[in-house]
Amino acid sequence: MIHHNIVNHLVGMAQRLASTIPIASKDDSIPDLVNQIVTKSTTALCLRDLLVLTIYVVAALELVSNATYHIPKALCKVSSIPVRGKHLDRFSTKDWIFITINKCMTGVFIYCYFGYLWSVRKNERNDHHAHGDEHTDGHRSFEHNCCAGGRGIWNLEEISLMNTFLPIPVLFVTYDFFYTLLHWFLHIKSIYSYIHKHHHHQKAPSRANIDAVNVHPLEFFLGEFNHVLSLHLVVKGIPLWGFHGMDVSWVGALIFITVGGILAGLNHTRHDVAFRVMKKEKMGWTLYDSKHHDVHHRIPQSNYGQYTVLWDRIFGTFREYDENDRVNPAYQLDPVTGQTIKSTKEE
Ligand SMILES: [Zn+2]
Ligand SMILES: [Zn+2]
DSSP: OHHHHHHHHHHHHHHHHHTTSOOOOTTSOHHHHHHHHHHHHTSHHHHHHHHHHHHHHHHHHHHHHHHHHHHHHHTTOOOBOOOOSOOOOSOOHHHHHHHHHHHHHHHHHHHHHHHHHHHTBOOTTTOSSOTTOBOTTSOBOSOOSTTOSOOEEOOGGGOOHHHHTSHHHHHHHHHHHHHHHHHHHHTSHHHHTTTGGGGGGOSSOOSTHHHHSOSOHHHHHHHHHHHHHHHHHHHHOBGGGTBOOOOEEHHHHHHHHHHHHHHHHHTTSSBOOEEESSSOTTTSOEEEEHHHHHHHHHSSSSOOOSSOSHHHHHHTOOOOOOTTSOOOGGGOBOTTTOSBHHHHHHO
């Protein structure tokens, strides 16, 4: 019964929030659309819904973070990456303030992310002719602006493998292209100390998503909204690159951010987790390896990618994990306290 009430509550909240999102159309300019959303979403009811959404999202994030931290060790018996850089044992007040601000931002991010997909859904207003149909002036075209690109798919009957699983790798590669550049930019000497230095106080991340979201709020905002930008580019395409967009179902979009959250969490654990196309390390193709981000925390001018090091390989900033790198026994973590053994002994 309680479960039924929660589902009803969630559906009602999602419907009310969805009603604040207008349908994207070429007739409306972007400032018009933003104005419509801001006017509707700053009503008392919408703000209350956004607050409740934030509570749900933070609870889900907590669940994912705990699963990412505990499951690989308990069920899959993965090995640990030895600690080489100094572990940040205790969070400062500033750390906790940043973590709290960033977690509070996740509700608005989810609203914007799915709100975007909702704004580009199929509808009568912007689907007046199919691609390749004859126009009123007689010419036949496969590229036109009025309904160019793909759509957000919300109708259960229209959800398919093509609009759910095909966009996921495209979303990851698009996301990481911009993330790699942003991350590299944040490491530029004159900018580094203002924003990204905070995240690098931790030289050996271990607490999954808590260490992952311990970043400057501006960095968190840019990183999260990069998901919205990537979704927009994958749906609407990048005509300059000859990519004309694809349909993305809400299930595909949900898988993308959930898997993204898990991988960002794994990047900040000591779990040695890798996904390869072929099992053999030398012959296979590594899609993801948690050790790569660990290398970045020790040697910051390398491995800027979040989910993949594909763009680092292309840009020449990739650095392979070397198991022969020196390990300082005093830096290892106590499995019970999760803190450096040395500092645990000192207590
Ligand atoms: Zn990190
Ligand atoms: Zn960095």
